[in-house]
Amino acid sequence: MTPFPGGVGISGLTVYDWEAADGLCGGTPHMHLVCSEAYVVIGGEGSVQTLTSTGFADTPLHPGDVVWFTPGTIHRLVNAGGLRLVVLMQNSGLPEAGDAVFTFPAPVLADPHSYRKAAALTGDHSTSARRRRDLALEGFLALREGGLPEFHTAALRLKSELLDAWRIRWRDGPMAAAVTTGRQLERLKAGDLSHLGHGEVSRLERPEHQAFGMCGRLHTYTVPDHPSPHLHPLKELF
DSSP, X not given: OEEEGGGEEEEEEEEXXXXXXXXXXXXXXXXXXXOOEEEEEEEXXXXXXXXXXXXXXXXXXXXXXXXXXXXXXXEEEEEEEEEEXXXXXXXXXXXXXXXXXXXXXXXXXXXXXXXXHHHOOOSSHHHHHXXXXXXXXXXXXXXXXXXXXXXXXXXXXXXGGGHHHHXXXXXXXXXXXXXXXXXXXXXXXXXXXXXXXXXXXXXXXXXXXXXXXXXXXXXXXXXXXXXXXXXXXXXXXX
């Protein structure tokens, strides 16, 4: 996920076509604690299965569709054939810093060491990512029968030590972008046009390699050598 203007993250995604235990192909169910996420469908067909306090839903995805959801929405991408997306993520930098909790079974969620081991990609990443997906699906299917409040509590417990670091990333990224806009508005109101003389164009270059993400193969972008103030290189963790 590469930072985009305004504190938004962007990446391409080819959703996994691996068949799961329930006969469907697709990605790893998970939830974000503070980031909204949007899908722009550019190819293929499928759906996004979601689980919130209001219940389970299955939203179809076709080319041209745009679907988004807010923090606390457990989501699972289902690939019915060649599903490809552009993913836009709020608070770019936070997802890469751990703002995602897999829906592993309750015993795994209760033990931070077991959770980290289950979430890690080790050895052959394809095999490891598929194992992680299957374990998260097991927990997701159980959550559809109940236990969502307990999952929320476990998610906070797993991520509580990261909250201070997330706040710093938010302050230096999305918040800084919003503050910059506010200052520009104040200057324009005062007749100060100075920032208009610093217009520039940046381009994100797509590399050849792909990474195994939570929901599919990620097509990440390379940050330019001289990016604008709110384009910062970040480590891809998932």
